Amino acid sequence: MTFRVGPRTNQIIAYTALLIMTVITIFVLFFIIGFILKNGLGQVSLKFLTERTTDMGKAGGIFPSILGTLFVTLLAIIIAAPIGVGSAVYLVEYTKAGFVRRIISFGADCLNGVPSIIFGLFGFIFFVITLNFGWSVLSGGLTLAVMILPTIIRTSEEAIKTVPRAYREISYSLGGGKLDTILKVVLPTALPGILTGVILGIGRAIGETAAVIFTAGSSLGLPTSIFSSTRTLAVHFYILAREGISMPKAYATATVLIIIILLINFIAYRLVHRFIARYY
Amino acid sequence: MIIETAKLNLYYGKFQALKNINLQIKRNLITGIIGPSGCGKSTLLRVFNRMNDLIENVRITGSVFFDKEDIYSPLYDIIMLRKRIGMVFQRPNAFPLSVFDNIAYGPRVWGMNDKMVLNEIVERSLTAVDLFNDLKDRLKTSALALSAEKQQRLCIARLLAVEPEVLLMDEPCSALDPIATGKIEELMQELKKRYTIIIVTHNMQQAARIADEVGFMLLGELIEFDSAKKIFTNPRDKRTFDYISGRFG
Numbered sequence: 176m177t178f179r180v181g182p183r184t185n186q187i188i189a190y191t192a193l194l195i196m197t198v199i200t201i202f203v204l205f206f207i208i209g210f211i212l213k214n215g216l217g218q219v220s221l222k223f224l225t226e227r228t229t230d231m232g233k234a235g236g237i238f239p240s241i242l243g244t245l246f247v248t249l250l251a252i253i254i255a256a257p258i259g260v261g262s263a264v265y266l267v268e269y270t271k272a273g274f275v276r277r278i279i280s281f282g283a284d285c286l287n288g289v290p291s292i293i294f295g296l297f298g299f300i301f302f303v304i305t306l307n308f309g310w311s312v313l314s315g316g317l318t319l320a321v322m323i324l325p326t327i328i329r330t331s332e333e334a335i336k337t338v339p340r341a342y343r344e345i346s347y348s349l350g351g352g353k354l355d356t357i358l359k360v361v362l363p364t365a366l367p368g369i370l371t372g373v374i375l376g377i378g379r380a381i382g383e384t385a386a387v388i389f390t391a392g393s394s395l396g397l398p399t400s401i402f403s404s405t406r407t408l409a410v411h412f413y414i415l416a417r418e419g420i421s422m423p424k425a426y427a428t429a430t431v432l433i434i435i436i437l438l439i440n441f442i443a444y445r446l447v448h449r450f451i452a453r454y455y
Numbered sequence: 456m457i458i459e460t461a462k463l464n465l466y467y468g469k470f471q472a473l474k475n476i477n478l479q480i481k482r483n484l485i486t487g488i489i490g491p492s493g494c495g496k497s498t499l500l501r502v503f504n505r506m507n508d509l510i511e512n513v514r515i516t517g518s519v520f521f522d523k524e525d526i527y528s529p530l531y532d533i534i535m536l537r538k539r540i541g542m543v544f545q546r547p548n549a550f551p552l553s554v555f556d557n558i559a560y561g562p563r564v565w566g567m568n569d570k571m572v573l574n575e576i577v578e579r580s581l582t583a584v585d586l587f588n589d590l591k592d593r594l595k596t597s598a599l600a601l602s603a604e605k606q607q608r609l610c611i612a613r614l615l616a617v618e619p620e621v622l623l624m625d626e627p628c629s630a631l632d633p634i635a636t637g638k639i640e641e642l643m644q645e646l647k648k649r650y651t652i653i654i655v656t657h658n659m660q661q662a663a664r665i666a667d668e669v670g671f672m673l674l675g676e677l678i679e680f681d682s683a684k685k686i687f688t689n690p691r692d693k694r695t696f697d698y699i700s701g702r703f704g
């Protein structure tokens with residue numbers, strides 16, 4: 176005997192089930208953020224943000240780590256964004272849709288799924304040891320660049336693909352060459368999508384722990400050059416918590432990290448929307 | 456004679472889309488190409504500015520002369536060809552840029568960066584399509600905010616900005632309402648004084664209203680080519696007669 180319910184009841188059950196799932200998702204998100212903020216926000220002060228770290232992190236601030244995070248992430252984006260967007264342009268505009276492009280896209284997707292610790296190991300062996308960059312901002316930035324490259328390539332590729340074919344045709348029909356068309360029509364039109372990819376990349380890079388602990392090191396000194404070893408916020412947080420140095424300081428560091436990531440997302444999306452709103 | 460084709464055949468892979476086309480387009484006339492959907496009229500239009508080059512697996516035999524030069528000879532400068540033979544597309548496709556930047560696009564591609572000259576070009580091009588008075592205070596706003604008719608006018612202005620000699624129009628009114636269509640047709644009559652126009656349309660009334668000469672195409676063949684008057688009142692071929700009297704298509 177089968178159990179039957181009317182279509183109306185069916186609707187109600189489906190609606191309730193979906194609603195519960197959504198609520199769970201949002202609850203988890205807000206719970207995590209709320210938990211960290213509750214434990215950490217009280218510790219965050221201007222002094223905490225601007226002072227040097229002392230006593231292994233038990234006392235003092237996190238200024239060196241903020242600076243280190245900034246440098247490593249900035250370096251990663253400066254390297255990965257042009258290479259990623261360039262590769263995407265090449266893939267979409269200069270190769271025929273077919274076997275080779277599929278292989279490359281598949282490769283990028285696979286790289287996206289590789290655990291970050293593998294990138295860390297690679298960065299350690301290649302940048303730190305083989306190229307002898309040591310534990311440094313440079314090694315960390317390069318490793319993160321390699322790690323976020325697939326994200327930037329794939330999102331840029333999708334953004335470039337959605338530029339209407341008509342725009343390209345018009346550009347050609349006005350006597351535009353391929354480069355004109357790419358630089359003046361395709362890229363500006365795809366820019367919001369490309370920026371989204373870059374923002375995702377920044378988000379991943381800034382919060383990354385495993386890949387930088389092996390490559391940027393964990394020095395608490397102020398990073399003064401790209402060859403300085405540095406400890407990013409995420410690594411600092413990990414060490415404080417893992418080694419039981421100071422849970423309050425760990426929460427405070429996590430709070431700062433979360434706020435930075437939220438801020439970057441907020442600003443970036445505002446920028447993208449302002450850009451879109453200008454002409455669309 | 457500004458454009459002439461001789462024994463022109465075009466294949467998409469194995470499919471033959473144009474069969475032995477021989478036609479002659481006269482300077483400063485409006486030439487209409489009519490025929491049912493899929494007869495190859497848009498393909499033919501795209502032969503003239505080599506737009507078909509962008510599609511893979513296209514093969515062309517025979518020759519196409521523009522100003523007595525074979526545009527399919529290997530040394531022919533395609534970029535220059537596309538500057539001299541411009542195209543208006545079916546849908547009004549303004550770039551997501553400002554009105555000014557849309558029109559300045561072509562000249563900028565051609566290396567013109569002098570602000571004063573660009574201002575002049577934009578004003579002249581917009582005036583030519585009777586849009587300048589309307590838009591002179593809105594040059595910096597998005598072109599996508601304009602109505603479909605104004606966008607299509609803008610697209611024509613964008614084309615005029617590169618100073619072409621021939622305008623290819625691929626069903627330029629198919630996305631417009633009848634009133635807007637009438638206005639674009641008036642504009643075409645005005646443009647005819649300075650440009651040669653080739654228009655593809657499946658709207659026979661439109662061809663009858665504006666074209667001086669008309670070619671009727673069917674299944675990739677040019678069935679008949681003659682003055683509009685002759686085609687619409689006394690066609691030689693029975694298939695042309697059947698089409699213009701609405702038996703098919």
